[in-house]
Amino acid sequence: MATPAVQSFVEEKWQEAFKNLNRGEPGISGLMTISEAWRIASDFLRPRPLSEPRPRYNAHEIKAAFDMLAHTKLLYTVLENFLDDMHQQEYLIKQEVGEYMSRYEETDDPQVIAELVYRLVDWFNAWHPLAEYEFSSLPSIWRADDQNELSTSLGHIVTDHFTVAFHTHIYSILPPSFSRGFKALVSSTLPISYDDMSDSPSPDTFVWDSFFALGLVERYESLIASVCYEHIEDYIREVCAGQWSERMLADVRLWMDSRMLPWMRLPYARGAKDLNEATKMMSGVKSRFDYHICKVLCDLRTSEIFDIIIDFPDSKPALEDLKECLHRVDQRSILVASLRKANKKRLLHPGADTKDILAQYVSIIKCLRVIDPPGVLLYKVADPIRRYLRDRPDTIRCIVSDLVGDSENGTSLVDDNDPLVPLASRDVEDYTDSTWEPEPIDAGPDFRTNKPGDIISTLVSIYESKDLFVKELQVLLAQRLLNVKDGNYEKERRNIEILKVRFGEAALQVCEVMLRDMTDSRRTDQHVQSQKPSLLHPVIISRHFWPTLQTGTFILPQRLRAIQEDYSREYTAFKPDKKLVWLSHMGSVKIEVELQDRTLEVDVPPVSAAMVELFSERDRWSVDELIAQMGRIDRPSVMKGLLVLVDLGILKEEETDHYKLLEVAEEASADPGASRSAAMDELPGVQTAQQQQAEQMRVFWRFIEGMLTNLGALPLDRIQNMLKFAPGYDRNIEQLGMFMEAARREGMVVAKDGMWRLNR
Amino acid sequence: MEQITTSLAPPRSSQKVGVAGSTSDASGSVTKRLSSELMQLMMSSSPGISAFPKSDANLFEWVGTIEGPTGTVYSGLTFKISITFPPNYPYVAPTIRFDSTCYHPNVDLGSGAICLDILQDKWSAVYSVQTILLSLQSLLGEPNNASPLNPEAAGMWDSPSEYKAKLMSHYSPPSDAASA
Numbered sequence: 001m002a003t004p005a006v007q008s009f010v011e012e013k014w015q016e017a018f019k020n021l022n023r024g025e026p027g028i029s030g031l032m033t034i035s036e037a038w039r040i041a042s043d044f045l046r047p048r049p050l051s052e053p054r055p056r057y058n059a060h061e062i063k064a065a066f067d068m069l070a071h072t073k074l075l076y077t078v079l080e081n082f083l084d085d086m087h088q089q090e091y092l093i094k095q096e097v098g099e100y101m102s103r104y105e106e107t108d109d110p111q112v113i114a115e116l117v118y119r120l121v122d123w124f125n126a127w128h129p130l131a132e133y134e135f136s137s138l139p140s141i142w143r144a145d146d147q148n149e150l151s152t153s154l155g156h157i158v159t160d161h162f163t164v165a166f167h168t169h170i171y172s173i174l175p176p177s178f179s180r181g182f183k184a185l186v187s188s189t190l191p192i193s194y195d196d197m198s199d200s201p202s203p204d205t206f207v208w209d210s211f212f213a214l215g216l217v218e219r220y221e222s223l224i225a226s227v228c229y230e231h232i233e234d235y236i237r238e239v240c241a242g243q244w245s246e247r248m249l250a251d252v253r254l255w256m257d258s259r260m261l262p263w264m265r266l267p268y269a270r271g272a273k274d275l276n277e278a279t280k281m282m283s284g285v286k287s288r289f290d291y292h293i294c295k296v297l298c299d300l301r302t303s304e305i306f307d308i309i310i311d312f313p314d315s316k317p318a319l320e321d322l323k324e325c326l327h328r329v330d331q332r333s334i335l336v337a338s339l340r341k342a343n344k345k346r347l348l349h350p351g352a353d354t355k356d357i358l359a360q361y362v363s364i365i366k367c368l369r370v371i372d373p374p375g376v377l378l379y380k381v382a383d384p385i386r387r388y389l390r391d392r393p394d395t396i397r398c399i400v401s402d403l404v405g406d407s408e409n410g411t412s413l414v415d416d417n418d419p420l421v422p423l424a425s426r427d428v429e430d431y432t433d434s435t436w437e438p439e440p441i442d443a444g445p446d447f448r449t450n451k452p453g454d455i456i457s458t459l460v461s462i463y464e465s466k467d468l469f470v471k472e473l474q475v476l477l478a479q480r481l482l483n484v485k486d487g488n489y490e491k492e493r494r495n496i497e498i499l500k501v502r503f504g505e506a507a508l509q510v511c512e513v514m515l516r517d518m519t520d521s522r523r524t525d526q527h528v529q530s531q532k533p534s535l536l537h538p539v540i541i542s543r544h545f546w547p548t549l550q551t552g553t554f555i556l557p558q559r560l561r562a563i564q565e566d567y568s569r570e571y572t573a574f575k576p577d578k579k580l581v582w583l584s585h586m587g588s589v590k591i592e593v594e595l596q597d598r599t600l601e602v603d604v605p606p607v608s609a610a611m612v613e614l615f616s617e618r619d620r621w622s623v624d625e626l627i628a629q630m631g632r633i634d635r636p637s638v639m640k641g642l643l644v645l646v647d648l649g650i651l652k653e654e655e656t657d658h659y660k661l662l663e664v665a666e667e668a669s670a671d672p673g674a675s676r677s678a679a680m681d682e683l684p685g686v687q688t689a690q691q692q693q694a695e696q697m698r699v700f701w702r703f704i705e706g707m708l709t710n711l712g713a714l715p716l717d718r719i720q721n722m723l724k725f726a727p728g729y730d731r732n733i734e735q736l737g738m739f740m741e742a743a744r745r746e747g748m749v750v751a752k753d754g755m756w757r758l759n760r
Numbered sequence: 761m762e763q764i765t766t767s768l769a770p771p772r773s774s775q776k777v778g779v780a781g782s783t784s785d786a787s788g789s790v791t792k793r794l795s796s797e798l799m800q801l802m803m804s805s806s807p808g809i810s811a812f813p814k815s816d817a818n819l820f821e822w823v824g825t826i827e828g829p830t831g832t833v834y835s836g837l838t839f840k841i842s843i844t845f846p847p848n849y850p851y852v853a854p855t856i857r858f859d860s861t862c863y864h865p866n867v868d869l870g871s872g873a874i875c876l877d878i879l880q881d882k883w884s885a886v887y888s889v890q891t892i893l894l895s896l897q898s899l900l901g902e903p904n905n906a907s908p909l910n911p912e913a914a915g916m917w918d919s920p921s922e923y924k925a926k927l928m929s930h931y932s933p934p935s936d937a938a939s940a
Binding site: 702703706712721722 | 934
């Protein structure tokens with residue numbers, strides 16, 4: 001129950017309100033005017049279907065009505081009322097959107113979305129309270145140019161309220177599939193062709209204006225950005241993939257400036273008055289996209305890196321691009337991982353030739369030096385390659401043969417223009433180096449800088465010591481020297497001189513001796529010949545300085561042996577303290593073969609010459625008979641000797657392993673064997689370092705066998721200690737363990753509780 | 761060539777005969793000779809004989825293995841011997857004993873001592889471990905029954921089946937355990 005006090009209070013308020021609304025007009029005519037003004041204003045504002053025309057009101061009338069409402073402070077109520085109405089009319093828009101979207105889902109045509117957007121803009125304009133009227137006709141309080149600050153802000157408030165409300169409605173109406181359509185629409189406005197620079201883009205400003213009106217740009221900002229990103233990615237993939245012979249980064253940036261930026265001004269620099277202002281507004285966006293360009297290009301090049309390296313040096317521009325990109329985008333570790341993976345997959349497998357691996361390794365060195373001069377990347381990438389190469393048996397051989405320019409295909413790992421420098425000695429810091437720089441930040445603890453450019457040092461440092469190289473070099477040199485027929489050793493001498501610079505004088509002393517042996521033997525031979533002319537011109541080598549030569553002793557025919565013995569005698573007379581040991585199977589013999597219908601003059605290996613001698617006694621021989629006649633000789637050597645003669649048309653294989661002398665030449669049938677001996681013709685029998693090692697291991701095995709026979713089962717360390725009795729034993733216990741393990745697999749020994757014993 | 765000069769050179773170690781012949785005192789040439797004999801023995805492939813130093817610290821104590829020659833009663837049996845080289849080797853013969861019990865006319869059943877002329881008065885510096893082992897191997901099949909250390913065996917030699925039974929009762933195959 002209201003107390004009288006309350007009652008009077010209410011009454012007082014009522015009066016006050018009434019007075020306010022009636023503004024002192026007689027009776028309630030004031031109220032009536034207000035109510036009329038309210039009707040006009042709310043009818044004017046009421047959202048309607050587009051089909052229904054907005055009632056035409058006299059601008060003056062409207063103004064009067066709004067002024068009236070403003071005076072009575074009812075404007076806010078009108079506004080709220082308007083927003084409520086809008087909410088009620090929302091279904092109209094919803095219906096249409098639904099229609100458009102189902103059409104879009106059928107056709108997938110972004111144009112439908114564009115139409116929808118335009119339609120929504122129509123709605124927006126139709127409902128906009130301030131849309132149709134000139135500013136001047138609006139109530140002064142909604143007019144922006146009014147001096148009254150309150151009214152200025154109020155005008156904005158109305159617009160803002162409306163816009164926010166309208167946007168909210170639209171957002172709630174638009175189905176999820178709209179974003180897909182919107183994205184398609186946005187990309188359809190992008191400059192289409194990638195390379196057509198001529199026609200300046202005519203950006204579809206109208207669509208963008210609509211987007212802004214509907215607030216779609218803000219709402220779908222990330223969507224728009226992703227359209228840009230994808231566009232850039234597509235462009236880079238299309239234009240740059242596989243293009244390594246030119247710098248692409250600058251081109252891409254140019255494209256960005258000339259093609260993408262005008263377009264990007266639409267979403268990102270709206271309202272800029274001139275180009276300068278637009279550029280200023282875009283600077284943040286631009287650098288973001290520039291980063292993206294670098295990242296995409298970096299990703300692309302990273303994925304291509306292996307092939308880029310193969311193409312080096314043609315692909316150098318691509319590497320420089322990559323270098324620049326890596327400066328912006330920190331993806332060095334990704335690059336390393338990617339290259340390591342590619343190497344593992346494509347390079348470091350049994351199918352790859354050691355030569356190719358080395359060539360690629362050298363290319364990698366050069367390429368990564370371009371990208372990263374300090375060599376941190378290189379160190380990380382190279383490690384697995386080096387470890388792999390170390391395990392390959394023929395790595396040294398490949399490197400060495402390359403060092404002496406022996407590679408068959410002519411492409412040398414080493415650039416001839418590289419300055420000759422001694423092998424870089426490691427682990428020596430130069431404390432006086434004024435250009436010293438600290439190690440790069442991502443360098444590992446065991447990172448070691450190599451002097452840039454010295455590829456030979458890098459290759460040689462794959463192995464712990466360079467002795468291995470020298471040994472292999474010796475073997476190679478031996479083969480080459482023995483292969484020289486015309487007595488011209490200049491090339492070898494030059495090689496040795498070059499290598500001396502790298503490996504040092506002392507290491508190559510042995511090679512020096514070998515070279516001198518060759519020239520000395522010629523001098524000696526001249527002397528011996530002057531004493532007593534001989535058909536024989538031997539090469540006399542110092543056994544201690546040469547790698548082990550394959551020993552193959554066969555019994556020379558009497559005539560040849562006599563010549564040898566004569567020569568030996570003369571030699572001993574000339575050098576009484578020395579004795580010749582003949583390696584009869586090496587060298588070559590110039591023979592003249594007289595047959596019934598022809599006379600052949602040919603150079604053949606001694607084995608073949610011996611056979612010719614035998615065939616002169618008898619026309620037919622079987623291989624076994626020949627072996628019996630020639631003494632200690634293995635079957636392959638005999639076959640090789642025979643094939644040489646078969647190729648010369650002197651012999652013919654009648655049936656398997658039986659050969660016949662052709663006194664009368666036979667028409668050479670399209671001879672499939674023509675290349676047989678050529679195929680078998682290899683470098684003279686110098687044992688490779690590998691064979692020597694195997695030979696050594698065989699000696700050690702005898703010792704192991706001996707100790708296990710006599711001492712019973714032994715632990716590995718005892719075996720290792722006992723092996724010091726074996727001359728030249730230099731393996732460590734790990735190597736011995738591996739060897740024993742291999743022997744165990746062969747079933748020669750058994751191991752139990754760490755004790756090894758012979759398997760018997 | 762080196763080989764020749766060493767053997768032609770006056771044998772320095774021979775002056776030390778009888779003087780404290782400890783192994784550490786042995787001159788390098790003895791070690792060298794033993795090393796090369798070991799190498800020679802290892803690289804030769806004589807079936808059924810073998811020897812090796814007992815430990816890596818001492819090249820003067822060897823262990824040997826002899827397999828009985830085929831076609832004799834000893835065929836298929838394996839005997840261990842120990843070889844001790846004197847410091848003035850090879851001018852003095854090494855001492856050789858059977859470690860495995862060996863029932864043989866010229867081998868003492870208890871001590872393993874061997875009666876073989878080249879190990880005693882007929883010793884010469886040109887002999888080597890290899891020749892000794894080969895002699896021992898052939899001694900197994902062809903005993904010198906004129907000067908037996910084991911007269912019982914010598915007497916039984918002509919009746920092989922009995923001899924074999926006696927031999928087998930004494931024989932035990934060498935174990936594989938490390939003997940050091």
